[in-house]
Amino acid sequence: MSRSVPCTPTSNTWTNQYRLSEYWIPDSTTPIKTVLVNWVVCQDSAGNGWQDIPEFHQRVQMFFDSINDIFTSIPLKGYTLTCDPNATHVYDSRIRFELGQIYFFQNTDWYYLPGGQSEIPILNHLFNIDPSARGALNHIFTNGPFIGLGVYKHDVGGESIVRTTTFRLTPQKC
Numbered sequence: 001m002s003r004s005v006p007c008t009p010t011s012n013t014w015t016n017q018y019r020l021s022e023y024w025i026p027d028s029t030t031p032i033k034t035v036l037v038n039w040v041v042c043q044d045s046a047g048n049g050w051q052d053i054p055e056f057h058q059r060v061q062m063f064f065d066s067i068n069d070i071f072t073s074i075p076l077k078g079y080t081l082t083c084d085p086n087a088t089h090v091y092d093s094r095i096r097f098e099l100g101q102i103y104f105f106q107n108t109d110w111y112y113l114p115g116g117q118s119e120i121p122i123l124n125h126l127f128n129i130d131p132s133a134r135g136a137l138n139h140i141f142t143n144g145p146f147i148g149l150g151v152y153k154h155d156v157g158g159e160s161i162v163r164t165t166t167f168r169l170t171p172q173k174c
Contacts (some may be wrong), residue, residue, distance in 0.1 A: 002114040010067065026094040036136040037064075039040045040126060042110040042143070049111060049143060066097050071095050100136045103129075113144040113165075120157040 009019075037058060043049035050056055071093045103126060110122050119140050126133050139150075139162040154160045 011135050025090055025154045026092065028092075030094045032094050032096055034096045034098050036098050036100045038126075038133055038136045038138045040103060040122060040138050040140040041104050042113070042122065042141060043104060043106045044108040044111040044143075045106050047106055050104075050141070052102070057102065060099060060102060064097055071097070101130070101133070103133075111143050113142045117144075118156065119153075119161060119163060123157055123159055123161070136160070139164065141165075 041050045050062060058066060074090055074093060076089055105122065105125065113119070113122075122140055123138065126138065142163070142165050144165050151163050152160070
């Protein structure tokens with residue numbers, strides 16, 4: 001592979017362009033980057049957990065609206081740094097999150113999947129029923145022992161996912 005611009009940590013391109021925070025600061029002309037996110041909700045075999053009802057879908061959309069509001073209207077940092085970058089304040093990250101699909105899988109083993117166990121069987125099932133799900137960031141919700149809320153995992157069978165456990169999957173909590 002050849003590169004048209006050398007970009008080693010000592011090159012002029014690196015020193016005078018890419019390493020500068022100003023290069024990475026979006027402005028009003030920066031295209032919006034959209035992250036497509038699927039929610040994969042595991043229920044037990046009896047269907048307990050979050051329910052596939054209109055109120056649930058509305059709450060999920062409200063969640064995405066709130067996240068996008070945060071990424072659209074970034075407040076001033078409220079403190080100073082010894083070495084503030086030369087770049088001006090970022091008012092809009094130009095990053096948005098879009099809800100793709102919400103999948104509901106009834107499988108007691110997945111519903112109670114412990115934090116240390118692999119999500120690969122869940123992903124394999126998801127990709128078998130909807131191969132296009134590979135093009136999204138899949139957020140898997142289980143009710144197993146705690147690993148955390150929104151833990152990012154970058155290599156689950158070659159895929160990146162977010163996993164949330166012990167979330168007390170009730171329709172009231174979303």
